[in-house]
Amino acid sequence: MTVRLARPTTTIWQLDVAVLRTLVELLPDGEAALLVDALPPLLAMAARPDPDHRPDPEHQPERFDAAELVRRVRRRTARYDADDRTVRDGVRSALDRVVGYCPAGVLYRVQLPLPDDVRKLFPPPVQVHAAGAG
Numbered sequence: 001m002t003v004r005l006a007r008p009t010t011t012i013w014q015l016d017v018a019v020l021r022t023l024v025e026l027l028p029d030g031e032a033a034l035l036v037d038a039l040p041p042l043l044a045m046a047a048r049p050d051p052d053h054r055p056d057p058e059h060q061p062e063r064f065d066a067a068e069l070v071r072r073v074r075r076r077t078a079r080y081d082a083d084d085r086t087v088r089d090g091v092r093s094a095l096d097r098v099v100g101y102c103p104a105g106v107l108y109r110v111q112l113p114l115p116d117d118v119r120k121l122f123p124p125p126v127q128v129h130a131a132g133a134g
Contacts, residue, residue, distance in 0.1 A: 010077040010078075010079055010090070012094075012097070013046075014076075014077055015073075015077055015090050015093070015094050016043065016094045016097060016098070017043070017046045017047060017076075018072075018073045018076035018077045018094075019073055019090075019091050019094035019095065019098070020035070020036075020039070020043070020046075020047035020094075020098065021047055021076065022069050022072045022073055022076065023035070023069075023110075023114075023118075024036070024047060024048070025061065025062045025064075025072075026061055026062060026063075026064065026069070026113070026114055026115075026118065027061050027110065027113060027114075028061050028113055031109055031110050031112075031113060032061075034106050034109055034110060035047075035098075035102065035106060035110045036048055038101055038102040038103065038106045039098075039101050039102075040101065043101075061113065063115070064115075065115050065117050065118065066088070066115070066117035066118050066120070066121060067084070067117075069091065069118055069121075070084055070087045070088050070091060073087055073090070073091055074087045077090075088121070091121055092121055092123075095121055095122050095123065096123050099122065099123055099126055104126070107122070107126050107128075108128055111126075111127070111128035112128060
C-alpha cells in the first residue's frame with residue numbers, strides 16, 4: 001500500500017505576509033512604515049518583521065533582485081516544490097491585493113527605492129518606471 005502525503009498548500013494570508021515581509025526588507029524604514037501603515041491592522045502586524053523595531057537613521061535596506069525575492073518568498077511559504085514561475089505568479093497576485101489597500105502616493109513612494117525587476121512585479125497600472133525609462 002502506498003501512502004501519499006498531501007502536498008502543502010499556501011494560503012493567501014501566508015503568501016501575502018511572506019511577500020510583504022520580503023518587500024519590507026528591501027525598503028528604507030520610512031517607505032516600509034508607509035506601506036505597513038496603509039495595510040489593514042492584522043496584515044500590518046504580520047508584515048512587520050520585528051514589532052519592537054525602531055527606525056534607525058543608519059539603517060540600510062537590503063539589496064536584492066526579483067529572483068532573490070522569489071527565493072525568499074518560497075522559503076517563507078515552505079513551497080520548495082514550486083517552480084520559480086509559480087512563486088513569481090503568487091508574488092504578483094499578492095502585490096495585486098496589496099495595491100488595493102494602498103493609496104497611489106504610498107505605492108509610488110514604496111516602489112521608488114526598489115530594483116527595476118522588483119517593480120515589474122507590481123500590476124502594470126501602478127508600476128513606477130525608472131527615470132528615463134519609456
